[in-house]
Amino acid sequence: MLNRIIQPHSIIITGLIFLFIWFLNLIRLNMHYIDPFNNGLKNYEITDIVYAYLAGQPVEEEGAGLPIVLVHTGTPDRLSVGRLIQKLGDADAGAIGIDLFFDRRKEPVADSILQQSLKQTSGVVLACELYDESYSYERFTDWIGVDTFFSNHAQLGYVNFPANKTKVIRLFSPQEPVGNDTMRAFTTALLQTYAPEAADRLLQRNRAVEHIHFTRHRTDYVYHTQQMLLDSLSLEEVRSIVANKIVLVGYIPMEGEGDPLKDRHYTPLNQSYGNKAIPDMYGLAIHANVLTMVLNGHYIRELPNWLNWLVLVVFCYLNVLLIHWVYDDFNEVFHGITRGLQILEFILLFFLISLLFYKFRLKLDFGLGILALLLAYDIIMIYESLVRRRIPLIDRIPEEIPLRRPKTMKEEEEE
Amino acid sequence: MRKIINLIAVLCLTVCASSVLAQPAVFTVLYTNSLKGVTYSEEGGNERRVFAGIQLPVDGRIRLINGAEARLLYKNKNIALEGPGLFSMTVLQADAEQIVAEGFLTRFWSFISNSIKDTDNAEQVERYHRRYLTNARAGISGFAQRDYAISAPRYLTETLDDPDIIFRWDSVAHPFGYRFMIAKETAEEAVLVAAVDSEQLSVNLGELMLQPSSFYIWKVSALQADSTLLESPPYYFNYQPERAEYIAELKEDGDYLRFTPEEQELYLLYQLEEDSLLNQAYRRYQKLISEDSPAVPLYRKMFVSFLARMDALEEAKSLTR
Numbered sequence: 001m002l003n004r005i006i007q008p009h010s011i012i013i014t015g016l017i018f019l020f021i022w023f024l025n026l027i028r029l030n031m032h033y034i035d036p037f038n039n040g041l042k043n044y045e046i047t048d049i050v051y052a053y054l055a056g057q058p059v060e061e062e063g064a065g066l067p068i069v070l071v072h073t074g075t076p077d078r079l080s081v082g083r084l085i086q087k088l089g090d091a092d093a094g095a096i097g098i099d100l101f102f103d104r105r106k107e108p109v110a111d112s113i114l115q116q117s118l119k120q121t122s123g124v125v126l127a128c129e130l131y132d133e134s135y136s137y138e139r140f141t142d143w144i145g146v147d148t149f150f151s152n153h154a155q156l157g158y159v160n161f162p163a164n165k166t167k168v169i170r171l172f173s174p175q176e177p178v179g180n181d182t183m184r185a186f187t188t189a190l191l192q193t194y195a196p197e198a199a200d201r202l203l204q205r206n207r208a209v210e211h212i213h214f215t216r217h218r219t220d221y222v223y224h225t226q227q228m229l230l231d232s233l234s235l236e237e238v239r240s241i242v243a244n245k246i247v248l249v250g251y252i253p254m255e256g257e258g259d260p261l262k263d264r265h266y267t268p269l270n271q272s273y274g275n276k277a278i279p280d281m282y283g284l285a286i287h288a289n290v291l292t293m294v295l296n297g298h299y300i301r302e303l304p305n306w307l308n309w310l311v312l313v314v315f316c317y318l319n320v321l322l323i324h325w326v327y328d329d330f331n332e333v334f335h336g337i338t339r340g341l342q343i344l345e346f347i348l349l350f351f352l353i354s355l356l357f358y359k360f361r362l363k364l365d366f367g368l369g370i371l372a373l374l375l376a377y378d379i380i381m382i383y384e385s386l387v388r389r390r391i392p393l394i395d396r397i398p399e400e401i402p403l404r405r406p407k408t409m410k411e412e413e414e415e
Numbered sequence: 416m417r418k419i420i421n422l423i424a425v426l427c428l429t430v431c432a433s434s435v436l437a438q439p440a441v442f443t444v445l446y447t448n449s450l451k452g453v454t455y456s457e458e459g460g461n462e463r464r465v466f467a468g469i470q471l472p473v474d475g476r477i478r479l480i481n482g483a484e485a486r487l488l489y490k491n492k493n494i495a496l497e498g499p500g501l502f503s504m505t506v507l508q509a510d511a512e513q514i515v516a517e518g519f520l521t522r523f524w525s526f527i528s529n530s531i532k533d534t535d536n537a538e539q540v541e542r543y544h545r546r547y548l549t550n551a552r553a554g555i556s557g558f559a560q561r562d563y564a565i566s567a568p569r570y571l572t573e574t575l576d577d578p579d580i581i582f583r584w585d586s587v588a589h590p591f592g593y594r595f596m597i598a599k600e601t602a603e604e605a606v607l608v609a610a611v612d613s614e615q616l617s618v619n620l621g622e623l624m625l626q627p628s629s630f631y632i633w634k635v636s637a638l639q640a641d642s643t644l645l646e647s648p649p650y651y652f653n654y655q656p657e658r659a660e661y662i663a664e665l666k667e668d669g670d671y672l673r674f675t676p677e678e679q680e681l682y683l684l685y686q687l688e689e690d691s692l693l694n695q696a697y698r699r700y701q702k703l704i705s706e707d708s709p710a711v712p713l714y715r716k717m718f719v720s721f722l723a724r725m726d727a728l729e730e731a732k733s734l735t736r
Contacts, residue, residue, distance in 0.1 A: 053526045222468045223446045232450045241468030
């Protein structure tokens with residue numbers, strides 16, 4: 001049995017496949033102008049389909065009891081934001097995240113009222129932006145976006161997310177070095193106020209970036225407008241909504257209202273995962289998803305790099321064995337069977353990756369596995385019809401490794 | 416032994432009964448678009464307003480007026496409600512229980528089969544363009560003014576200078592009377608609310624302590640037998656009693672003094688309307704047509720034209736008869 005699994009030629013073919021992939025990787029050029037397919041799917045991952053089409057409703061434990069309230073400010077004026085912070089503080093909000101930039105002083109009266117409310121209310125986190133003057137990409141030089149008139153009286157948290165030109169947000173960095181200090185992300189700073197143990201668990205993972213586990217749209221959170229909280233609800237009513245909860249304040253209008261492009265970003269929840277779509281999620285909802293993930297402890301799991309490679313190599317080798325066997329024993333229908341096998345394996349692989357992600361939040365990096373599966377067919381053909389025929393040394397390698405010494409004529413006669 | 420069995424049975428019954436009777440708050444309100452338009456009441460209890468973040472027990476009813484929307488969460492199921500309507504929570508609960516969420520396998524299979532079917536490419540769109548023509552449109556609906564069931568003349572808007580104003584509006588079915596309201600533009604709380612049987616209400620604005628620098632709205636609604644609500648649009652006004660002296664100011668104006676006496680009156684009427692003192696213009700027209708003057712037919716024609724501009728067509732018609 002073992003000698004059927006360990007076959008020298010299949011091992012060589014597997015090696016050739018990975019050599020070819022490595023070679024392709026070496027000469028990879030930025031030729032997207034002649035490759036719209038690749039460009040279109042530049043920021044696509046298989047797990048995007050799980051988010052967009054297969055995830056269903058958020059599970060019960062992430063449901064009604066979730067302590068996050070979203071507040072839409074509209075076009076915010078500082079006087080109203082100041083009054084809102086005051087009211088939320090009086091209503092015993094657990095933590096208040098203000099996802100608005102107060103980058104200059106504007107009207108003295110409104111600014112003073114906002115500053116006063118920040119002074120009097122504990123647990124307020126203001127949004128700021130990271131700035132790297134040196135472009136070293138190792139340590140940010142400063143933060144911007146908040147005047148010290150306000151920042152001196154509240155905690156700060158940066159609202160930057162790592163994203164390439166396609167602006168799909170799937171990662172967040174919990175903390176970053178800024179100057180000689182370490183600055184927390186907006187959500188990390190909120191968690192340190194609201195649930196320090198959850199923030200500690202997040203920081204103890206010691207990851208430079210975390211994949212965001214997106215589970216909810218804006219419509220799955222308790223939602224209010226600033227005007228309603230300020231002018232229409234009494235303090236007791238506001239307390240019944242926000243007491244001991246995280247209140248996120250920012251620009252997040254309902255569908256059909258406000259500016260659909262302001263502070264709106266692409267996420268894996270976008271059903272048009274090939275780009276050229278309207279951004280699907282407001283920044284405030286992205287923060288809410290990060291908080292949901294950390295509070296529930298539902299981090300995305302990843303295989304260690306060595307294990308991922310091991311799985312890839314085993315997967316590729318088993319496929320080579322299978323396709324090689326078809327080549328040897330069913331040579332006339334080799335093409336049909338192999339293509340059929342590939343399609344079937346694609347679907348099974350897609351199902352398996354989706355299921356693992358959906359059920360266990362386990363993210364498998366299997367792009368190379370799929371490429372290896374695609375290449376196996378052609379490399380076997382080239383190897384069998386070209387390499388083996390041209391290089392006698394390779395052709396002399398036995399089909400199977402003899403696990404026992406072959407019997408001599410004398411031994412056979414004695415038997 | 417029998418006593419022990421009885422005791423256990425009683426305990427079990429008590430636990431079961433208490434779990435059934437103590438119905439937990441099962442609905443979480445995620446969103447409402449209006450504070451006044453969504454209310455909740457239990458059997459025989461008072462109505463209370465519903466807002467996002469609160470939880471509602473299962474034994475009661477939720478009422479939404481016309482245009483009101485609410486979104487509830489029940490056992491992980493999002494329930495969207497739109498007014499007008501009266502919804503029993505037990506019915507909503509039963510409906511939600513019946514919804515069976517698709518499993519992962521079903522969603523996966525549906526995705527795979529759809530991806531096999533959805534093979535539309537640019538070439539197909541070009542070849543069978545009519546099949547795809549209704550998928551996209553470059554235009555929007557909206558921006559047009561909403562239709563309101565109740566309308567009122569425009570001379571009861573803009574700057575009001577007279578403390579005694581008779582607010583009037585068009586007649587609609589009003590089985591429970593009209594609800595008249597004056598509120599500050601930016602606040603939900605009303606300055607004045609009145610239940611009225613007829614299509615007009617006399618209000619002394621001087622008694623309402625209105626701030627001259629603030630804008631207010633007045634609106635009328637009429638609840639119908641089927642719980643729908645007929646409404647007027649919000650009519651904006653501000654109360655500036657000192658503008659009553661505006662005529663005197665105009666009469667000192669250089670332009671006014673250059674006109675002939677006949678032209679001077681026309682100038683005043685024009686300028687009042689131009690400066691948004693519509694109600695003052697209305698009162699001046701009324702005064703002019705009641706005078707004994709050869710210019711009355713002219714003023715009457717002008718008044719009819721003014722009323723037509725003010726959307727007071729019935730009043731204009733009655734003047735022409």
